Amino acid sequence: MIDLETARKLLDFGKRIGGDGPQAEEQLRGAVAIHNLLHQHRRAYLADEVGMGKTYVALGALALFRHFNPGFRVLVIAPRENIQNKWKKELTNFATHNVRFPDMRVVSLDGRPARPLVSCGNLIDLVHETSVDPHRDFFVRMTSFSLPTGKTSEDWKKLRESLRHHVPWLKDDALDLRNKEQFKRNFARALCCALPKFDLVIVDEAHNLKHGFSTSGSARNQVLAEAFGRHPFDEVPDQRLFPGHGPRAERVLFLSATPLEETYRHVWNQLDLFGLAHGCDELKADDVPEARKKEVASRFLVRRVTSIHVGGQPHTKNLYRREWRSGGVAVHDEPIRIEDDRQRLVVALVQKKVSELLSGKRFNRSFQIGMLASFESFLETARLKRDSTEQKDTDEDKVFDDVEQTDIAEEREGIDVHDINQLAANYRKRFGREMPHPKMDAVVDSLSSAWRTGQKTLVFVRRVASVKELKRKLDERYDDWLMAHLEERMPEAVRQELRKLFAQYRREKARSPVLSTPEAGDVEHALEDGGGNDTFFAWFFRGKGPQGYASGANLQARFNKASGVYATFFSDNHVLALLEATPETVLASLAEAVALSKPALVVTLRQRAARYLSRKAHVVTRGARLEAAQAAALELLRERAQGLLAEHAGIVWEERFSSSLLREHAEDAPAEIASALEQATFFTELRQPRYAALRDRLWPAPGSRPEQPPDAETYRKQFRAQELRAHFLSTAARLGHAFIDLYVAMMAGRTTLAAGRAEEAESEERGVDAGEHRVHLHQAYLDLLEQQRTSPSGPWGALRELSEIAANFGLILDVNAPDVRDIPLEEAARHVASLLRQQQPVGGMAGQINQTLVKQFRMPGYPFVLVTTDLLQEGEDLHTFCSSVQHYGISWTPSAMEQRIGRIDRVRSQTERRLTTLGAAPLGGDWLQVHFPYLEDTVEVLQVERVLDRMGTFLRLMHEGLPEPTQDQRKIDIQREMVAVRRPAPTVREPLKSAFPLPPGSTTGPERPLAVESDVAQNLRARFSALRGDSLGDLPVEWAVNAPKGALLGTARLANGRRQPFTLLLRSDHGHPVIRCVSPIGRTDPESDTEAIAQRAARTQSRVGAILTRRERSYDLTIEDDVLLAAPMHDTVRVALLVKRVVEQADRMEFEHFEGERDEPLESFEEDLLAEDGHEH
Amino acid sequence: MSTDWRRLCRGPGLTVEDDTVTVTFENQRSHRVRIKETETTFELHALVARASNIAQPESLPLRIWRHNRAAQLVGFRLDTRNSVRAEGWVAKAGLEAQEFQHVLRRVAAESDRFEFILTGKDTE
Known part of the structure; x- marks a missing residue:
């Protein structure tokens, strides 16, 4: 048991859900209660309403267990692959942000999860990975337990053999193929034998198991139950065939917002699958009153109610959701009118x-x-x-x-x-x-306003073909809008050509409709945007565009190519900004700051800039010139300027330009390279006082008081944040809906759409008027944005999209790209570009999840409408910029309906942000919109009524108690229902109250000290760094200078005159600090050279490691070992022993295996050794 | 440097006999670990499985070498007779019972688990 205060010392839930408010406290209380329930009863069911952050509460409970028991082994069962990946992502985020300090148990010294995370694609993978190293966290999919055996007997044999490979002692009669049902059962039993015992199994969306275990029921549930040691009472596994068969889940945490449909038996079924239903038999009994069942369930089941404060009053979901129950989609509470x-x-x-x-x-x-x-x-x-x-x-x-x-x-x-x-x-x-x-x-009519309002809608269908049909119709409407929009805004002189292009697009689309929709998966891996013809946007603004025209695609390329006329349009001139100079005064200010004459400065810059230019480049492009000139100037400022200017220049250089230093650089830079520093860009212009209000909306400056300048670390963080924001802004401005405005601005004053000589000249470096044209465009574009800023009632355009991104920047990073905060800026820019590529106004998804589309739906702009089957019903959060869901096709279970709405009803949703900041009483459009479109006077009315009725029942069940049991309701009897008196399904209009609050006493326990102090990581890092200063016993070592945090690189000089490179890594093992030493032998392909290596390894009392990968790398064979650290005074002795053991054996293996021909230096392996710090094995 | 390792392994589930400690686990399985002393270290050796008990030895080397990349404090190898062996070590400098037992139990547990995976038995 644990108490709230102890947990608070370790966990901080406020980091990602907006401070230390009530939500963070609820999460913490939930984590403590779930920990204690699991501790006491071995089972807990967290059934908080959708969107309350059940995953984080579960991770909190896991962290509390593991902090006090570092050997705590965990398996997560997620419904499918995307949710499996999401768990890994969330666990990493949780370790980074919600655990207060690296305790070497939950969080490693580098801030990542202390245990490596392993995704298993199937059950054989799980057996394999747990046998390789069971001290990791494992993630499997529920679908894997369906045991896809294939149709032919060959498929079954393959499956049998793959299990045998990992469990070689299995007897033939254990996996007899003659009876397929028995085979599956025995397969699961063999699996059970091979799996280690898990201290905690987390079952996400556990309601999928509600039908429980029965020999005639779901095959998936049977396999799952048997794999975790549950078996029918009349069929106990034969211990001779299945030695060690038994329970594999010490504790189970079930997660679902919809744990049951209409009977508590569903909950009992889920517990029973893991053999944890003891003491709960009343849940499945027919003759036990519902009140008693509720009492039994409330011992382990927790469901909390979410609410949004509107005008100071809490509103539960039934109050802030606005349901369109009459079928219409245009006017609330009105049906669809058929006029024609x-x-x-x-x-x-x-x-x-x-x-x-x-x-x-x-x-x-x-x-x-x-x-x-x-x-x-x-x-x-x-x-x-x-x-x-x-x-x-x-x-x-x-x-x-x-x-x-x-x-x-x-x-x-x-x-x-x-x-x-x-x-x-x-x-x-x-x-x-x-x-x-x-x-x-x-529905298409109502959604077609999206491109004018920017409002997003999530549409669920049941019929798979409806995805493409709805998308096609919406695309047609979008085209109508876009063509009219362009005709209205483009110069009169080009409209005729524009109309011809519309016609050409329509002809091409009619000829090759197959190019229309990018399929899921294709988009994920496509490096280049191939355009398409699903919309005029895809055809004209993406890909290559129509040949011979200054299309959107054609002009966009000029931003992307380093030689393009707009290559530096969205660059920033950091030197200009640091010196607070203006174009044409930068060199003078720089000369003064570094105390050089202007001619001397120009010469110095030219010399330094050469190191940032490629030797191979024939022409130094505009982009490369600005980069190299800035890098050189920042170097100079860092070295020669005074005070804060030097410090800030150093930080900007490190973060932004240090990686641009080239080993094979040019010998000289162009004579005029220094003049590149005088260049204005979009961002330098945006810094001008006249755009202050605009900047505030699009690219807010970091807040700091002039009298108290930020310290170095703060300045570094601020600079990185500004750069990241700039990447997002510039990428969004030239890739999605916002690009239409930029394109129109670029086309101002043109007399033709033909990509003629003028454009070609511009795109060449020699274009004399290119700079002037660019400056002109900066101003034109900024003025357009300024104009949109001052007319807030206008249609959705660039300003609104870009300012929405800026206003919600932290949220966007959290949900779509949490890693970019910490990766090199260059890499971050690529990540952002990949995130925003291949945008489409309407997205459709069936069959396979398209992560690009999902992530874009979580941002402002395209796609405005996302049409999907139940593919997105669970797991993917789509709430950040969408407040409207349409149940175009209706699901038969209330839980499925609730899950669907739950995609957009979550913590930090757009609805929540809007409602909690309203200055006045909310209007109808301010609530979260839930549409149930249907036609009156059709049988569809009956099914909608039934589903709404059941949703009401579900609501009352979870919040007020259980109503009378009902018959199987997945079918509609039209004869009975048609003659029944029509009655609208009643809606609950009072605030909801949970039927399952935290059990009394579940958040109390003895206060106990944490297992480690919060400064442990800092002390260990200092001890680790100190190793570098020491000689390692009698072993001479040359240390490399550029090791990353938590690693050291060195070369040992051996007594035999040879050398051996190695790396030391600071890690932890079950809470103990440990140093790992890895020394590479070389590249030898262990899979084909197995025997020779095995012969040598047999005589070596050292740990040989093999890296089985197809990736090109400098070594795939290692010697490695590790040693625990004790008191600091023994560090050097212990590490010396470790390094000696490793490098001597590694050198011997290298000498023998490569027959004395090799004695590789550190440089040969450096790049891969630097990457050893990751958790890849 | 002299340390009596036997003094360091007093604890539940540990039985010392000559130079060998038998570690017994909660599931009643057990594994023997032999302790060898050097001037600066104690080395911990365990026999995981003899070649004659292993059903599919051909895939073992790669499996073991991959395991060695992932695991901490204990490594596996195939000896010249194709038996699988596990090894760990502790430094004498600053050694205390908790650390010794941590590594000892890890070597025993990993060996026992691997023995079960390879043979389905509890022989060693």
Whole structure:
């Protein structure tokens, strides 16, 4: 047990959720309670409402366990791959930000998680990785337990052999292939034998296991249960075949915002899978009152209610969500109006068809909720067949998502698909156009304002084909808008050409529609933007653009190429800024600051700048000139200027230019290179006082008081933050929606769209008017932004997108790129460019998650609409800039509906930010919008009513108690429901109260001292650094100067006259400080040279390490070892012993293996040795 | 430098006999670790599995070398008879019982676990 104050000394939840407010305190209390429940009962269920940060509470509980027990072994089961990766990311973030100091147990001395994190793609991977090193944190997918065995017996054999490879002693009869069910069971049992015992298993989205363990039920649940040592009572595993079989989960933490649907049995089922349902049998009994069940569950189940303070009053989710229950999407509480007679007739015809179909004997007047194709589209539904035996996390080969809703094949296919297809074909034949679908049209209409308002919407569908259909229709609307927008804003003289280009785009699109949508996965790996023709934006502003025209794509290239006329447009002139100079006065100010005459300065700059220019470059580009001149000037300032100027110049040089020093540099720089320092750029202009208000919106300056200048570390942080902000601003300005405005500004005054001579001359370095043109554009663009700033009611444009990014910069980094805060700025710039590439106004996702699209949806700008199946129902947070969700296709379980809304209803959501800062009473549009579009007078009404009803039941169940049990509700009986009296589903309008608060006493315990003091890391780093000053016993060592933090690099001179490089790494082992020594032998490909290495290794009492990788590297064979540190006085002796053991054996192996031919110096391995500090093995 | 290692391994689950400590685990499995003293260190040796008990020895070298990259305080190797051995060491300078037992238990636990993975038995 642990108390709140002890936990507070270790954990700080305030870092990522906005200070030490009530949310941070709730998280801390949750972590302590979950720790204590797990400690007492071995099980806990954290069922906080969606978006409250269950992951962080779980990580907090884990940290508390591990801090006091560094050997604490953890396995996380995530629903699928993207969530598996998200856990790894969150654990890393948690270690970096939420643990107060590196304690060598939770957080290592370098600030990362103390234990390496291992993702396992399947169960064999898990066995393999736990056998390689069980002292790591493992992450698996729930889908892996489905045991995708394939269809052929060869596939099964392969699976058997791969397990045998890791568990070679398995007897043949343990994995008999004749009975597939028995094989799966025994496979899981063998797995259980091979796995170590986990101190804690965290099951994320545990409601997926709600159907529990039964030999006739879910195969996935059976495999999972058996793998963790649970078995049927009448079938105890044979210990001869499965020695060591038994429980593998000491404790289990279940996480889900929706732990049950309509019965507590679901909770019991989940506990039972891990053999942890003891004492809870009342949960599954029919004759136990619900109040008693609630009492039993509340011993281990915690559910807290989230609220947003609006005007000082807490609003629970039922109060801040605005539901559109009447089906309409244009006016709240109004249905969709069908004004057009033909549309009305079509709907009536389809209804007649559907009614006839349902009235037939086959379907018994019932249908599965969400699984009629006609609810979503009247277009033909083509099923995409996939001929693959591999089971994937994909729904592209299905008609609907979540097909597990029904076992009946016809229902899975959509019972009305055949009839609708026939109708659609007839209609097209008769009228020459697609059959209109009023619901789809209404939704498309309402979403088409997005490009004017910038408001994002997340749209969930059930029918997989609806993703592409909705996207296509929205893309068409977007094109209409973009073309009109360009026509209105471009110079009169080019409009005729523009219209021709529109026509050309339409022709090309009609010819090759396949180029339309970038598929998930393709985008992830594409290095270059290939454009596309899904929208005019993709065709004209991305990729290469139409040939021969000054298209958006064509002009954009001029920003990206170092030789382009706009190569330095978005650069910053740091020298100008540091000297507080203006263009044309920089050299004079610099000369004064470094006490040189101007001619001497020009010569010095030229000499120094050469070291930043490539020897191979024939022409020194505009971009390279500005870079080299700045680097040279900053060097000079660092060395020769006085006081803060020198200090700041040094920091800017280190952070921004030190990595640009070239080994193979040019011998000389162009004579006029110094003049590059006089250059104005977008950012130098933005610093001008006349743009102060604009700068505040787009690129706010770091706050510091003039009378108290920042210390060096603060200045470094501020400089990095400014640079990162500048990268985001400049990248967003030239890649997405904001680029349209910049393009229009660039085209001002043009008389032709043809990429003629003028543009070519500009793009060459010799262009005489290029500089003037650039300055002109800086001002024109800044004036345009300024104009947008002063007219806030205008449409969504560059200013609003860029200022939204600036205002929420920290949040964007947290959710999309937390690592860029710490990586070199050059790398950060690449990361930002990759984050914002290939933007599209409307995104569609089915089959596979496209992370680029997901991340862009978490930022302002494109995509404004994201259409998806249940692919994004769990795991991906999409709340940061979206306040509206549309249930275009409806899910049958309240938990699925809640999960879907939960994507945009989370801590730090756009809704929360808006509502908590409102100056007046909220209007309808200020709430979080939840749409349930449907057509009145159709059977769809019935399913929406049913789902809303069930959502109400779920709400009451989790917040007020359990209502009467209901029958299986995934089906609608239309005969019964149609004649029933229509009644709107009641809505709860009073604040919600949790039925499962933290159990009394769960946050109390004995106050205990932390296992280590908070200054332990600092002391150890000092001891480690001190090693460098000592000779290591009688072993002469030359230390390298450029080792990273937490590492030392050196070369030992051996008694035999040879040399041996090595690195020392400061690590921790179960809370003890440990020094690791790695010495490379060389590159020898251990996989093909195994025998020779094995023979030598057999005679070596040292640890031989092999790096099995295809990546080109300087060594793949090592000798390594480690030693624990004791009292500081023994450090040198111990490390000397360690280094001697390692380098002597490594040298001997190198000598023998390469037959005396090699004695490599440190430089040969330096780059890879520097990377040893990572957790890659 | 002289230190009596036997004095350092008084604790639950540790049984000393001659130059060998038997470490018994919670699951009732156990593993023997032989202690060898040098002038400056104690070396800890354990036999993981004899070649005759290993079912698929051909993939072992790579597996062991990869393990050695990842693991701390204990390393594995195949000896000239193709038996798998585990080794660890502690420096005598500043050595205390807690550290000695930490490494001892690690060598024993890793050896025992690897023995089980390779053979399914508890022989050593």
